[in-house]
Amino acid sequence: MTAGRPTTPRLTRDAILTEALALLDTGETVLTIRALAQRLNVTPMAVQHHIGTRDALIRALADHVLTKVPTETEGPPTQRLRALMQTYVQTITAHPNLTLALFRTAGPLPREAQRITDALESLLLAQGLSAAKARLWRDILIDWAHGMTLAQSPDDPAPALDALLQALTAHSAPP
Structure with a gap:
């Protein structure tokens, strides 16, 4: 036996997030620091050193997953709004337990x-909505996206999104 610390594979933030997401995808309550450490073959303190608490881990996972949602796209505001919402729904549908964990x-x-929230609100303002109506529609669209995800609806969400966007267009049209 040699003196010093035991040698273990190099633990990185990316490795922790990758394994944490895989564990979270199996069930929202399955993800604990202890379970993650066991999966990584390290001590819970090693995970906490890199990530912190479970809440910090959930926020880091959300950032890790949501960074892939583009908010800068080309086209008119309605087209960009639709693209943002479709991509957001696809992203959170891939990891519904992350949404549940984030709510908690x-x-x-x-x-x-x-x-993403700020980009959505900016696109709604570009539709001609007042600030108050833009915030209201932002919340409606985000709640709709989370509802679609958590219901794990097997149907294509496009018709429901189109109906919401048509209602939005009616609200933003000049009188």
């Missing part, structure tokens, strides 16, 4: 969730 996590929105 105290604190502010993760950075990437806030980026």
Whole structure:
């Protein structure tokens, strides 16, 4: 036996997030620091050193997943709004347990969730809505996306999204 610390595979934030997401995808309550550490073959303290608490892990996972949702696209605001919502729904549908875990996590929105929320509100303002109506429609669209995800609807969400966007267009049209 040699003196010093035992040698283990290099633990990285990316490796932790990859394994945590795989574990979370099997069930929302399955993801614990202890279970993650066991899966990574390290101590729970090693995971906490890189990530912190379970809540910090959930926020980091949300940032890791949501960073792939593009908010800067080409085209008119209605087309960009539809593209943003479709991509957001596809992304959160791939990991519904992340949405559930995020709902149970105290604190502010993760950075990437806030980026998407802000982009959505900007697109609604570009539709000609007042600030109050833009916030209302932002919340309606986000709630719809989460509802579609958590219901795990097997149907194509496009018709429901189109109906919402048509209602939005009616609200933003000049009188």
